[in-house]
Amino acid sequence: MAGTVANLLAGAGTISIGGDLGYTRGGCTMNCDETIVWVDVDQEIGAVDGILTDEVYTMKTNLAEVTLDNWELAWDGTLATLILSFGGGVLVEHASATVTGVGPVANPVRTVVFLRSVSVERAEINFVKDDISLVPFTLRALVDTAETAGEQIGTVTDT
Numbered sequence: 001m002a003g004t005v006a007n008l009l010a011g012a013g014t015i016s017i018g019g020d021l022g023y024t025r026g027g028c029t030m031n032c033d034e035t036i037v038w039v040d041v042d043q044e045i046g047a048v049d050g051i052l053t054d055e056v057y058t059m060k061t062n063l064a065e066v067t068l069d070n071w072e073l074a075w076d077g078t079l080a081t082l083i084l085s086f087g088g089g090v091l092v093e094h095a096s097a098t099v100t101g102v103g104p105v106a107n108p109v110r111t112v113v114f115l116r117s118v119s120v121e122r123a124e125i126n127f128v129k130d131d132i133s134l135v136p137f138t139l140r141a142l143v144d145t146a147e148t149a150g151e152q153i154g155t156v157t158d159t
Contacts, residue, residue, distance in 0.1 A: 013101025
């Protein structure tokens with residue numbers, strides 16, 4: 001298969017959870033990690049089957065706008081009248097986390113959606129001289145059991 005320059009993707013994207021989260025630094029990274037149990041039998045030299053036992057989908061970025069709203073998302077806090085309260089072991093579920101970015105020329109907009117997610121890997125907020133502060137933000141997708149099997153985590157759509 002020959003390469004096609006039109007399929008090279010480069011450009012800015014937006015991240016939203018009920019609204020645009022603002023500027024980011026370093027883009028957005030999405031990952032799929034699967035756990036497979038391999039079925040081995042004495043009569044064969046290798047595995048004869050594999051059983052998928054876990055799927056972990058994550059979305060990670062650095063939010064460049066250290067608003068209390070963004071900090072609330074990253075730390076699963078509660079924001080009320082300019083006071084962010086946090087702690088107590090409560091995971092806040094986010095519905096429809098979306099990344100919209102550049103797609104191939106034929107379909108120039110690519111949209112990635114996690115149907116349900118929670119914030120994980122509590123962010124280390126920095127205040128540094130001569131640079132902007134960042135809110136590292138990682139989401140883990142949750143299974144939406146109301147959806148059809150095979151479509152319970154999310155979608156990637158080119159339009």
